[in-house]
Amino acid sequence: MRDRDAEPLQIRPGTADDVPAVLGLFDRAVEWLVSQGRTGQWGTRPWSENPKAVALVERYLTSGEPWVAEIGGVVAGTVTLTEGPGPNIPEAGEPERYVHLLAADHRFAGRGVGRALLAHAAAETRRQGVALLRVDCYAGDDGKLVAYYVGNGFTATETFTGPDGSWPGQILEMRV
Numbered sequence: 001m002r003d004r005d006a007e008p009l010q011i012r013p014g015t016a017d018d019v020p021a022v023l024g025l026f027d028r029a030v031e032w033l034v035s036q037g038r039t040g041q042w043g044t045r046p047w048s049e050n051p052k053a054v055a056l057v058e059r060y061l062t063s064g065e066p067w068v069a070e071i072g073g074v075v076a077g078t079v080t081l082t083e084g085p086g087p088n089i090p091e092a093g094e095p096e097r098y099v100h101l102l103a104a105d106h107r108f109a110g111r112g113v114g115r116a117l118l119a120h121a122a123a124e125t126r127r128q129g130v131a132l133l134r135v136d137c138y139a140g141d142d143g144k145l146v147a148y149y150v151g152n153g154f155t156a157t158e159t160f161t162g163p164d165g166s167w168p169g170q171i172l173e174m175r176v
Contacts, residue, residue, distance in 0.1 A: 007072035009111060011120050014066030014078060021068070021075040022057050023048040025103040032106045040167075041138040041145070060100050067120055068112050069104070077104035077113035079121050088163060089136055089171065097125040099135035126176040136160070139170035146170045168170045 014022070027048035034044050047053035060066065060080045069077040080100045084091050099121055104113035125133045137145045139159060146156060154172035161168060 009069055009071050009076065009113060009116055011067050011069050011116065014061055014068040014080070016058070016062050018066065018068055018075070018078070019054075019058055019061055021099065022061060022066075022103070023054065025075065025078055025105055026053065026057070028105055028107075029103050038141050040140045054163050057101065064100060065124070066101075067117060067124075069117055070086060071108055071111065071113075074171065075105070076108040077117050078102070079117040081121055081124060085134065085136065085171075087163075089160065092132055092134060092173075095130045095135055096132040097121070097128065097130050102135070114148070115152055118149075121168060122153070122176045131175055132173060133172045133176050135171050136171045139168045146172070162173060174176070 007124065026042075026156075027134045030042050030044065030046055033039065033041060047057070048157070060082070064080040064082040066078065066080040068075055079102045081097045082100060083098070084096060085098050086100065102114060104117070104118060122133055134157075135149060135154065135156075137149060139146050149170075149172045150156060156170055156172050158171050159169065
C-alpha cells in the first residue's frame with residue numbers, strides 16, 4: 001500500500017460520475033460531526049439517504065463547475081463553483097462566483113485539502129475575470145466553520161437563517 005502522506009494532492013475537474021464519491025464525502029462528514037456532538041449543521045442522517053441532499057449534489061455537479069481533490073487516486077475533497085448563491089441568499093449585485101459543496105475527507109486531516117480547494121476556487125474566479133468569490137456556511141455551535149473561512153481569506157458580511165428559522169448562517173466574501 002502506498003503512503004498517502006507522501007502522495008501529492010491533485011485537483012481535477014469533477015463530473016456527474018463523481019456524485020457517489022461526493023455523497024461519500026458528505027456521509028463521512030456527517031458521521032464525524034455526529035461523533036463530535038455537532039448535529040446542528042447537517043443533522044445525523046447520511047446525505048446518501050436523503051433524497052433532497054442527493055438531488056442537490058447531482059444538480060451542482062451537473063450544472064456547476066465541480067472540482068475534486070485526490071490524493072493517491074482517492075477522492076479527498078470537493079468544491080463546486082457557480083455564478084451565484086442558492087435559494088434564500090441574496091445575490092451580490094455584481095458578477096461573482098459562489099462556493100458550494102466544499103467538503104474534505106477527515107481521513108486526510110492535516111493535508112490542507114479544504115485550503116487547497118478554496119485557493120483553487122479563488123484562482124478560478126480570478127482566471128474567469130470575476131473579482132468576487134462568496135460562500136455561505138453554518139454559523140452555529142462554536143463558530144469554527146465561520147472561523148475556518150475567515151482563516152482562508154474570507155470576510156464575514158451578513159448573517160441569515162435557514163428557511164425554518166433555526167439554522168444560523170453566515171455569508172462570507174473574498175475579493176480576488
